[in-house]
Amino acid sequence: MSKDDARLERLHGMLRQRGILLPAFDLYGGAKGLYDFGPIGGRLRSKMNQVWLDHWLALGNVTEISCPTVTPYEVLEASGHVGEFSDFMTVCGQCNEASRADTLLENHHPNPDALSKSELQSLLKEVNPECPNCSAQNWSEISAENLMFSTPIGAGSSGRQGFMRPETAQGMFTSFPALYRHFRERLPFGAMQVGKGYRNEISPRQGMIRLREFNMAELEYFIDPNQTPEHDFSSWAAIEFRLVDGEGNVHTMALDQAVTSNLIRHPTVGVFMGRTYDFLVGIGIDSSRLRFRQHAADEMAHYASDCWDVEIDGSYGWIECVGIAHRGCYDLEAHEKATGKSLRARREFIEPKIVEIDGWTIDGGAAGPAFRADAGQVKAIVESFEAEVQFPVDVTLSDGRSLTVKPEHVKRVQKTVKETGEWFIPHVVEPAFGIDRILWHVLDHAYEETEKGGEPYRMLKLSNSIAPIDVAILPLFEKDGMDKLAYELHQRCCQKAGLVSLYDGSGSIGKRYARADEVGIPMCVTIDHQSLEDRTVTVRNRDDATQTRLSIDDLPFF
RNA sequence: GCGAGCGUAGUGUAGUGGUUAUCACCGGGCGUUGCCAACGCCUGAACCCGGGUUCGAGUCCCGGCGCUCGCACCA
Known part of the structure; x- marks a missing residue:
């Protein structure tokens, strides 16, 4: 067994023991490809979902929806x-x-x-x-x-x-009419949802990497293909992105440069790559273990015209965790064809188009009885004639028969039509996130093994934005009223929306710090004898174990 | 799906057909302790499931389920 495999086993063991990730239905012998998020993992997942939603809501023209999984x-x-x-x-x-x-x-x-x-x-x-x-x-x-x-x-x-459903995306497409109306019929706009997807994989492998039921987060961003979007790439100017193109060549360059050189074929794909980078690094993915890889033509999904995966390096090697695909008009067009309903947006012309029509059409009252079943074909032929044609005219039908169209069968059409715009099928850029795979890599990157007093010591250096528990409240001893004060403080924390506190009074103080570190609690607050006298407490920081003494009311989260 | 290996407390493990299944960490209680897995006492917890062989199965055989790996498949 390699060193990395041994680390992976210890990490898995810790995640089980601490209630972060567990095999589902273990009581019944387990079920392949299905996982539980335990008492710590459940909150971890929902926090990550929320950070993801907030991240895209910040664009200002994106809305959240939720569609059924049964399709x-x-x-x-x-x-x-x-x-x-x-x-x-x-x-x-x-x-x-x-x-x-x-x-x-x-x-x-x-x-x-x-x-x-x-x-x-x-x-x-x-x-x-x-x-x-x-x-x-x-x-x-x-x-x-x-x-x-x-x-x-x-x-x-x-x-x-x-x-x-095998992906959440279809719900966004089938909701297009409501979305279009919600956004006052103006592109671009996006709709997103986080939820479960299902694939009955032949052979689920590698823990959280290939699941039969999985959490996904997808954004469908609808754009006008004729408009060149103006995106601001300045916030990524100083970052060298690692980009592997469809032939496997590695490019290291700034994002705007990759877009200008057409390595990334659409600027909106480029800007979403940047935002995806920000999201991943923000929740604790190590930026040096992240790369973008372009799909080769034969690797592209059936709906995509350009696709960049985000791959993250971890215990299983480089794993694709996000796909940013330019789906073109594939999906909306497919649903239009299947239903006959319009899934289009309107584009107004800068100058209205004036179209002069001068030609012929049939006079239904006379041509209908005269040509019966052939009337439709005759109409199409007549309407293709120039204005100068003289009737009667002999026309040939598609089956070779010949008919004579007389003046009384037709009438002259002369009109001016003003077209102020046109209907088109929007294109879609889709960032699709595999939440479980990302979560796995967040844990993998946050997991740190060190030594403390000759003993192995493990901790999860989780980002505050997704740490499942924000603070642990620890009475130094559960006596003399320290337990009571600690419990009151814990209750006060739990009253505060969004703040999750853990009360732990079992075992020595050092052991409790160690347990808190293992589930990534950023901060421990310890109540001691002095706290009873002056309401000050010790605040102990996870990452460097430093301690500061503060008054209870000055705690950073109050 | 095919092939190989594996399956013992929450975790990691010992156990070559024969007592009450080993050890450590772990969890809980009490005591002690003035802040980083301390200590003492007490206590909790397992042979994946089902058949078979045998006087007797954690151990051998068969089937299932699960895990790992390889092949195949795969956004």
Whole structure:
């Protein structure tokens, strides 16, 4: 076992023992890919979520929403997840052997993998291939299997097929009309949510790195592709970003330089990379163990046109923890196609466009009865004519038949149309955060092993912004009223919104400091005999163990 | 999913078919102690689950579950 593996085991052990991260359902033997955040970890996670939300709310044009995790089949079919994440299975009615429907139809379609569920279903019915196992020709209805957790919505045969969402993003897209209205129909704007995502991984590995149920935080930022955004990169001017391009070349440069040189292909992607850096470093990720890596063309997800991952180095090597993807108009367009509803924004022209129309159209009252079913085709042909055409005219239909269009079938169209703007599908830039993976690396980077009096000593140097407990209140001894005063102080702390205090009166004072250090409590307040006389206390700082004496009412959090 | 290794208190472990399962840290109580895992006494806590072999299984065999690693898969 390597030195790092041994450290990893000690860290895991401490996280379990201190109630930070624990295997879920351990009582029943555990469940792969599922973790509990314990009495310390639960607060840690929710604080991190809040810091994340606050960080993006600061942009001023971003709102928080929350969408269901249970998602109808059609939504994820439109988004491409059914095709990308699933295989379609059908079961032989005779021998009960399950087969992949696309594999059965390989000889009957050039690319059955690309077919939708209903197309595949009808092709299966039409071809009705033999079962490779027993040669029967009796297939069940096909069903989607695999990486998404499938669930019926509603009971029995009236149930509708659905999935647990594999990402939170689709909720932002399906909410687009409400978001557009909320933001007074003005781009750019963003919507975000933190929540659970589910992927029924074949083989979850590496602790918190690949989970079956995981916490994600995603922002969908809608922009006008024709507008060049003005972003201020000055706050990152002095920072050298480590950027690995799609070919694996490493560039070290300032962010604005990477954008100007088109290494980062869109300035909004660039500015989100900067903000992502700020967030991660702010919650305690070591900036020297962080890099951005651009996806190669063949690595890009089905929806993305450019993607930068943030990779963080830790006990498992470099792990992707954030993806910042330019999704183009992929998602909104896909949902438009699937539903027929408009998911567009309007762009006003600087100068209205004046369009002169001078041509022909059919006179429905005469042409309709005359051409019947062909009237539609005739209309299209007539409307393509120049103004100079003389009727009657012979026209040829698509099936080769010829018709004569007489003057009474048509009328002249002459008008001036003023177009003040146009509708377009917004583009989307998406920073997507894997909260569990980030949390893991925060713990990994905060975990420090030292020695104290010849004994190994461990602590979590967590950032104050996410420390699950803000202060520990410790009576030096639980007697002579020290316990009472300490408990009162603890209660007073807990009354204060957002402040979490821990009362600990068990064991020697040194042991209590050590336990506080292990869960990353930044500050301990100790009540001693003197406190009873003059209401002063000792404030002990986690990182350097320094002590200062303060009056209770001068404590920094009051 | 395939292959290999592993599974003993909260944590880390000892245990080569035969008493009441070892040790340390750990948790709790009492005492003591004037501020960094102190000390004393008391106390709590485990053989992953299910079958089998055997007079007897933590130990051997089989199956399941879980963990780790490799292959495959993977935003």
